[in-house]
Amino acid sequence: MSVEFPVHRLQVPEPQVLPFALGSFDTIGELSRADFPHRHTFYEIVHVTGGSGTHVVDLAHWPLEPPQLYVVAPGQLHHWEAADGLTGQVLLFNEDFLLSHPEDVTALRTLSTHPWRGLGPAAAEVASLFGELEREYHDLAEGYAGMLRSYLHILVVRALRAVSAAAPDGSTAAPGRAAELAAAFGRLIAEPGRSVADCARELGVSPGHLHELVKQATGRTPGRLIRQRQTMKAKLLLARTSLTVRQVARESGFEDPAYFCRFFRRETGMSPGEFRGRAAEPGGWAAERGGGEIHHDPRITSIARLPDGP
Structure with a gap:
């Protein structure tokens, strides 16, 4: 049995309605600050103006230091940790919305691998x-769809310029090659059992070069990212399935259940059995976390969870 992370999509009630939504963390709904790992079929741009916590994107941890801008691309794994008092705007849209500016697809993919701690001089312009986006979205004046696309395009270009100017720590931004390689590495290790050497070979680079560029782009080593993904997969299986520990070990990429138990304890501080017991408690990982209606706007009815994959 294979269990995938939850995947969510935008539900648009009518074909002519824009695949676009904009609101606060409260009006978009609980999924805008979900504390469990999940993926989208759509883009999400988050403008954080206040609050505390950590945004985790493809296992890279980014502590909040508002004001900030995050881009989450379709397929990326993300969630929030210890998020409290989040304020700002959440912008959601499907790729169809970018048809008038197809170059924005590449730009958004680049931005999704370059979160940064502060907007700096760009903060006022982003706000x-x-x-302007909110005004057009709510006023629905003539030509508002084109205006929304234009303002979104300007936002993407301005954000890309900011990323090109400075990396998260204020140093020179990670080159595009590092971001591209890190993204490709992230896709490869979604398959259980992948080693750093295997991925380096498939990507056509040496393990040392892969280590250097992935750490540059994500702040974490390839080995650490693999261990985190294995741990997250094991947690999900232990919390939400009745698989045995041996089966969980195999699904997480371990042939030896005893080694898996030692690995899991080292990474989490508890045994698989202890984690499963805690997850079953009220409020634990096993609690249902679905739904997430967009209450403020009938044009897009909800963010919905897709059926689990095979």
Whole structure:
């Protein structure tokens, strides 16, 4: 039995309605600050103006230091840890919305691998652009769809310039090659049993070069990212399935259940059995976390969870 992370999509009630939504963390709904790992079929741009916590994107941890801008691309794994008092705007849209500016697809993919801690001089301009987007979105004046696309395009270009100017720590931004390689590495290790050497060979680089560029782009080593993904997969299986520990070990990429138990304890501080017991408690990982209606706007009815894959 194979269990995938939850995948969510935008539900648009009518074909002519824009695949686009904009609101606060409260009006978009609970999934805008979900504390469990999940993926989208759509893009999400998050403008955080206040609050505390950590945003985790493809296993890279980014502590909040508002104001900030995050881009989550379709297929990326993300969630929030210890998020409290989040304020700002959440922008959701499908790739169809980018048809008038197809170059934005590549730009958004680049931005999704370059979260940064502060907007710096760009903070006021980003806030202004979100203000214009909100005005057009709610006023529905003639030509509003084109205006939304134009303001979104400007936002993407401005954000890309900011990323090109400075990396998260204020140093020179990670080159595009590092971001591309890290993204490709992230896709490869979604398959259980992948080693750093295997991935390096498939990507056509040496393990040392892969280590250097992945750490540059994500702040974490390839080995650490693999261990985190294995741990997250094991947690999900232990919390939400009745698989035995031996079966969980195999699904997580371990042939030896005893080694898996030692690995899991080292990574989490508890045995698989202890984790499963805690997850079953009220509020634990086994609690249902679905839904997430967009209450403020009938044009897009909800963010819905897709059926689990095979």
